[in-house]
Amino acid sequence: MPPYLPPPGLDAGTDLVADKSAKPPGRRRFLQGGAVLAGAAATLAGPARAVGEALPVPAWTRSQGRPAAGPYGQPSGFEGRVIRRVREGAQPTFPTAASSLTPLADIFGTITPNGLVFERHHAGIPDIDPEQHRLVIHGLVERPLSFSLNDLLRFPAVSRVHFLECAGNSGSEWRPARKLTVQSLHGLLSCCEWTGVSLGTLLQEVGVAPEAKWLLAEGADAAAMTRSVPLDKALDDALIVYAQNGEMLRPEQGYPLRLLLPGWEGNINVKWLRRLKLGTAPWQSRQETSKYTDLLPDGTSRQFSFVLDVKSVITGPSGGQILKSRGRQQITGLAWSGHGRIRRVDVSIDGGRNWEEAVLQTPVLDRALTRFSLPWLWDGGPAVLQSRAVDSHGNVQPTRSQLIAARGTESAYHYNGIQSWQVLPSGEVHNVHV
Amino acid sequence: MSMFERKPLAALVGALALSAVLSACHSQPVRSGQPLGLGTPVAAAQLAAWDIDIDADGRGLPPGSGTVAAGQRIYETRCIACHGVGGQNGIADRLAGGQGSLATKTPVRTVGSFWPYATTLFDYVRRAMPFDSPQSLAPDEVYAVSAYVLHLNGLLPADGRLDAASLPRIVMPNRDGFKVDDRPDVVGTRCMKDCVPGS
Incomplete structure (x- = not known):
């Protein structure tokens, strides 16, 4: 057996296609420090298979199934563990000012099913009647206008795939490593196809006054949450979204309207959007001063830090999982950047000493989750798995040590350090810091 | 569809004529830079x-005003259950204290130690x-609750009053x-072989 594996694109049962810019990993030795892997390859036994046992014809083949599915389809009853959860060990003080996390280890491809998109609310989920809801655009405009949902549906529709990540995602990693799952550590992350109206089109409708430089976005929930948005971003690529993954927004995602600012921190993508007010300067709302600012070791804070930096995480194997047998494993994960496309993802199994380029699932989209994978022969010994993303602007995901050296441990938001998963000889996988 | 089956030639001519009309109209409402005329004016x-x-x-x-004393009375009926006595030790965000702590290893972010503008306090409490x-x-x-929270942080005297001017x-x-x-403040490196872990 050679000390490397064929590229996953050649395997049956996978849709992964090698990115044209990436050399297939199978043409090289997977690890430069190949002794571990070569030794493993020489002694590996395949997973145990029962021999000679006849495959039975099960009950579901011998009788009719249920009638055509009901009004709204649900996952198989066997998938009941694939659910959003609150962070392990963190019951919220106020259930309506809380979050739930996407089960990153149990989803596939790059699109997050609507029922599994992470939540973060500040005053619960309002039940908004779309007939009564209005979006008002006013302030420094020529024609203040009120739009009903019906009005917005008459504008040209735009659909784009973008990730959404809370600025506080992975925030527990500023602290000593806790043995949490990838869902608990990094699950404030999802990716949808969003459909709506270009905000630039609506701003054209109201006519922006020349002195306008910022706009205030406000929600209709009981937090009436507000964030200031630079006008340049609003005109560049902002969407007023009414649908996700082919259906109207879920209530917890802002039904019937939300703001979407591609690549920018989750909080500013204001849900239940009811008002946009144009002005000359940021409003200095609570959510852009007391929260979502990054406190640095010298006591100053970084403000209006909107863009989410390049980041990746291995979702399998990941924290809390147990490798049941030695031999072939499929390392897989997600990469993303608020600056642009993912250009490449490197994977290490020795805690960052040696790296190999992973295969990216295509198409690789701008500011969208990108799936990567790499086969791995596990010899049963200890290993530390890491992934490191590079984006189309050449930004390289930093290590945790590099982040902390620059920012200390109190900045709370915008953690994008390399994640390390320790694999023990028992097969258990744990979050560690190297 | 049935129209096409019965009179294919007439239907084709009709369709061509219709598409000519449509394409002539088509350029009008969607011309770039022109408003579509949707939405309702709002005063x-x-x-x-x-x-x-x-x-x-x-x-x-808005017009109006409130005193620290009035604010304390409101605070003690409406706010204290979550924010605690004196704006500390409650189950919700701490409101007072922490000044001088931001550059230490245990920073305490409160209205008094961290918030850059008092106007934010009024805006947030009101909404x-x-x-x-x-x-x-x-x-x-x-105004009164804002005055009391500022007082708890030593930013308004006990007999203080707030209004739109103050x-x-x-x-x-x-x-x-x-x-x-001012990012990027951290620049990762793409080492592939014999790297120093964590660097």
């Missing part, structure tokens, strides 16, 4: 109940507090503590 008076934002200069502050009954306080009550003039201790995003 400032209609927006009064929504247009409640206060900017950093205090624009938008989102009390948690169990948002937007229920009258302007005088919001609130924006409160100088918050951390007013100059913020800088606009």
